[in-house]
Amino acid sequence: MPSTIQPIIVTKDLPHLLRFYTGLLDATETSRYPEDGPVFFVELRIGNSDLGLVSNDDAATDAGQRVLISAAVDDVDALLDRVVELGGRVLGPPTDMPWGQRVVHIHDPDGNTVNLTQQL
Numbered sequence: 657m658p659s660t661i662q663p664i665i666v667t668k669d670l671p672h673l674l675r676f677y678t679g680l681l682d683a684t685e686t687s688r689y690p691e692d693g694p695v696f697f698v699e700l701r702i703g704n705s706d707l708g709l710v711s712n713d714d715a716a717t718d719a720g721q722r723v724l725i726s727a728a729v730d731d732v733d734a735l736l737d738r739v740v741e742l743g744g745r746v747l748g749p750p751t752d753m754p755w756g757q758r759v760v761h762i763h764d765p766d767g768n769t770v771n772l773t774q775q776l
Contacts, residue, residue: 662699663725664708665768666715672765673709674698676742680735681727683707702727718767726771732758735772744770752776 667673677683683700690696700707707725729735732750739746743765750760758774 659704659706662706662708663723664710665764665766666710666712667766668711668713668715669765670695670698670709670711672743674700676744676765677702677707677709679742680738680744681729715766724769724771726773729772729774732760732772732774736760 665673674685677700678685681702683702685698686701686706687699688695688697694711696711698709700709736746736750739762745763747761747763747769750758752758756776758776760772762770762772764770
């Protein structure tokens, strides 16, 4: 069953973001349009959620941040090297929060902020 609300990231470099999210969060591609030729849209399944990626050469990757993606993972610390290897950036060290999560803030290759969270 698809997600009721699906975040969609608009990007100038869809292949790069596709590689980032599949490599970091083990996302599975569930659909793409068109199936042949240059890709405009890719839908990814991550756990029980969906994430869309849309290709747009005019995407403003330097625009102000308005959406934050939060992804639950098994081990925040184990992913930090992969973030960098896949073209992202770790913004600071992981922190244990008083509400029972370990959290690290990262940027994907386009500069979108992503929180990786782990239940403690």
